Amino acid sequence: xxxxxxxxxxxxxxxxxxxxxxxxxxxxxxxxxxxxxxxxxxxxxxxxxxxxxxxxxxxxxxxxxxxxxxxxxxxxxxxxxxxxxxxxxxxxxxxxxxxxxxxxxxxxxxxxxxxxxxxxxxxxxxxxxxxxxxxxxxxxxxxxxxxxxxxxxxxxxxxxxxxxxxxxxxxxxxxxxxxx
Amino acid sequence: xxxxxxxxxxxxxxxxxxxxxxxxxxxxxxxxxxxxxxxxxxxxxxxxxxxxxxxxxxxxxxxxxxxxxxxxxxxxxxxxxxxxxxxxxxxxxxxxxxxxxxxxxxxxxxxxxxxxxxxxxxxxxxxxxxxxxxxxxxxxxxxxxxxxxxxxxxxxxxxxxxxxxxxxxxxxxxxxxxxxxxxxxxxxxxxxxxxxxxxxxxxxxxxxxxxxxxxxxxxxxxxxxxxxxxxxxxxxxxxxxxxxxxxxxxxxxxxxxxxxxxxxxxxxxxxxxxxxxxxxxxxxxxxxxxxxxxxxxxxxxxxxxxxxxxxxxxxxxxxxxxxxxxxxxxxxxxxxxxxxxxxxxxxxxxxxxxxxxxxxxxxxxxxxxxxxxxxxxxxxxxxxxxxxxxxxxxxxxxxxxxxxxxxxxxx
Numbered sequence: 203x204x205x206x207x208x209x210x211x212x213x214x215x216x217x218x219x220x221x222x223x224x225x226x227x228x229x230x231x232x233x234x235x236x237x238x239x240x241x242x243x244x245x246x247x248x249x250x251x252x253x254x255x256x257x258x259x260x261x262x263x264x265x266x267x268x269x270x271x272x273x274x275x276x277x278x279x280x281x282x283x284x285x286x287x288x289x290x291x292x293x294x295x296x297x298x299x300x301x302x303x304x305x306x307x308x309x310x311x312x313x314x315x316x317x318x319x320x321x322x323x324x325x326x327x328x329x330x331x332x333x334x335x336x337x338x339x340x341x342x343x344x345x346x347x348x349x350x351x352x353x354x355x356x357x358x359x360x361x362x363x364x365x366x367x368x369x370x371x372x373x374x375x376x377x378x379x380x381x382x
Numbered sequence: 383x384x385x386x387x388x389x390x391x392x393x394x395x396x397x398x399x400x401x402x403x404x405x406x407x408x409x410x411x412x413x414x415x416x417x418x419x420x421x422x423x424x425x426x427x428x429x430x431x432x433x434x435x436x437x438x439x440x441x442x443x444x445x446x447x448x449x450x451x452x453x454x455x456x457x458x459x460x461x462x463x464x465x466x467x468x469x470x471x472x473x474x475x476x477x478x479x480x481x482x483x484x485x486x487x488x489x490x491x492x493x494x495x496x497x498x499x500x501x502x503x504x505x506x507x508x509x510x511x512x513x514x515x516x517x518x519x520x521x522x523x524x525x526x527x528x529x530x531x532x533x534x535x536x537x538x539x540x541x542x543x544x545x546x547x548x549x550x551x552x553x554x555x556x557x558x559x560x561x562x563x564x565x566x567x568x569x570x571x572x573x574x575x576x577x578x579x580x581x582x583x584x585x586x587x588x589x590x591x592x593x594x595x596x597x598x599x600x601x602x603x604x605x606x607x608x609x610x611x612x613x614x615x616x617x618x619x620x621x622x623x624x625x626x627x628x629x630x631x632x633x634x635x636x637x638x639x640x641x642x643x644x645x646x647x648x649x650x651x652x653x654x655x656x657x658x659x660x661x662x663x664x665x666x667x668x669x670x671x672x673x674x675x676x677x678x679x680x681x682x683x684x685x686x687x688x689x690x691x692x693x694x695x696x697x698x699x700x701x702x703x704x705x706x707x708x709x710x711x712x713x714x715x716x717x718x719x720x721x722x723x724x725x726x727x728x729x730x731x732x733x734x735x736x737x738x739x740x741x742x743x744x745x746x747x748x749x750x751x752x753x754x755x756x757x758x759x760x761x762x763x764x765x766x767x768x769x770x771x772x773x774x775x776x777x778x779x780x781x782x783x784x785x786x787x788x789x790x791x792x793x
Contacts, residue, residue, distance in 0.1 A: 226724060226725060226726070227487055227488070227724070227726050227728075229726075229727060231725075255614045255615070256614050256615075256617055257617055258617060258729075258736065258738065258755060259617075259727075259738055259740065259753065259755040261727075261740045261753040262753075263742060263751050264751070267744075267750075268742075268744055268750060269723065269744050269745065270723060279725075279727075279740065281727055281738070281740070281755075285614060285628065285630055288635050288636070292727065311615055311617070312612065312615040312616045312617075312763070312764070313615070313616045313617040313759075313760050313763045313764075315763070316759065316763045324451075337444075338443065338444060339443070339444040339447045339792060339793070340444060340447065341444070348449065348452055349451060349452060349751075355449075355452055355453070355455070355456055365442065367413075367428040367440050367442055368428075370428075370440040371411070371428055371430060371438060371440050374430075374438040374439075374440055374766075375409075375430060375437075375438050378437060378438055378770075380409065380430070380437055380438065
């Protein structure tokens with residue numbers, strides 16, 4: 203399916219969720235309202251003609267120093283791929299500077315759990331309903347979100363305490379029914 | 383099964399919290415890594431063991447996090463390429479290509495035919511050495527030590543070629559935006575052909591030592607099985623996904639650099655267990671050799687760098703001979719490469735799977751934001767699920783089969 207057909211198919215059911223769409227270097231980008239992310243993702247994943255089974259990547263962007271004005275300070279790009287039909291799309295949302303928050307999609311894609319943790323760690327975007335939203339690349343004592351444009355690249359922090367991981371382990375053991 | 387429960391968490395003298403009132407008769411917590419020889423880099427996994435069986439596992443990453451993405455934001459595009467060497471340091475040229483290809487897409491540059499063919503040859507050589515390291519060290523983990531020398535001997539010979547080609551073994555920094563840093567040396571074709579034969583010989587040796595080896599088969603078959611749905615849901619690509627039984631290879635489904643014109647097969651597994659993952663990699667080496675042999679025939683003399691004035695330095699005769707050449711040289715040295723204000727997501731099939739770069743340009747000489755999509759990240763996300771229910775020795779073997787490279791995982 204080419205990009206034109208793709209956007210037509212998405213528009214049939216979700217015209218009111220889409221803000222706009224554009225093609226950049228042959229890659230379809232669809233900007234949607236942040237509150238409808240779960241609707242759109244669930245539709246894209248399950249629809250027979252679309253079948254976006256894979257979340258390729260989740261990119262978080264801080265647009266605060268970008269020359270072009272964007273609807274919000276933060277942007278997220280969900281890169282989706284359909285293995286069956288071999289097409290791709292980027293679903294984009296813009297989030298405000300104050301309290302950037304969006305619904306988690308960890309139950310649709312298994313890797314979304316870690317990708318959302320990375321976006322939280324690096325950019326400080328909160329994912330509502332995420333089971334374990336803690337830092338992943340940086341240390342647990344780290345203060346701030348390093349990929350934000352207002353985080354100076356040469357700022358150093360003293361981090362000493364190792365993470366014992368028992369909080370996650372306890373959760374996992376409970377899920378498995380080994381402890382109550 | 384008797385019930386076990388945690389009542390309180392009490393701090394012991396080391397400051398690390400462990401559950402105290404758990405019925406520890408059966409559950410033992412063992413922390414593996416981050417600096418353990420079997421963990422291949424700086425990976426850490428905390429396991430809860432019942433006897434020797436892992437009942438629950440939690441993985442941690444970030445011990446090799448160097449801030450690649452943030453570093454790119456203060457470097458000109460060309461200077462980001464040495465940083466990409468340090469992502470997957472076992473196949474550095476493939477990362478160079480991935481980054482350069484994305485920037486070239488932004489600039490709308492097509493690279494010359496010779497540069498394209500050399501990129502294919504070096505990329506496939508890198509795929510071979512990456513797979514050889516993966517298979518060789520993986521077999522060491524399950525006790526088959528001899529294979530290690532078969533794979534590493536020939537890997538060293540490939541590195542000899544790469545060293546002659548670009549002056550470095552691991553961190554090659556060979557690709558330039560718009561082409562290559564230098565042309566091949568005299569005798570390159572013959573040396574690559576010779577090493578191809580040695581590679582095939584080594585693959586044959588490894589295959590003969592393992593394919594009917596009872597111990598190897600028992601250790602790998604039906605161990606750490608993952609279903610195709612789960613693998614796709616975890617975002618697995620590359621050999622690990624193909625081992626689950628789907629012929630998904632970006633070189634075939636979304637070809638670049640004329641891969642569609644090369645004659646090679648996509649290797650597919652059936653079950654998605656450790657055996658499939660090792661053998662998909664081993665057989666892929668043969669396919670890469672096929673591609674290299676075809677590419678060598680296409681290697682015709684020609685330029686290795688585009689003549690696009692936005693990225694390529696002019697020939698020295700123009701720099702010293704006329705004012706346009708001098709200005710062009712000055713502009714590129716002082717102001718760097720400046721892609722137009724836009725965003726691009728571009729991807730290549732690296733040795734571990736889809737290596738993607740999401741690059742945002744604000745029109746200046748530094749990237750506004752670079753996001754790397756490392757295939758290891760997705761593979762490692764599935765690691766706890768893979769090893770739960772298995773033995774602890776199999777966890778080490780499984781880690782090898784999904785080939786986690788810490789540099790790429792943590793960036």
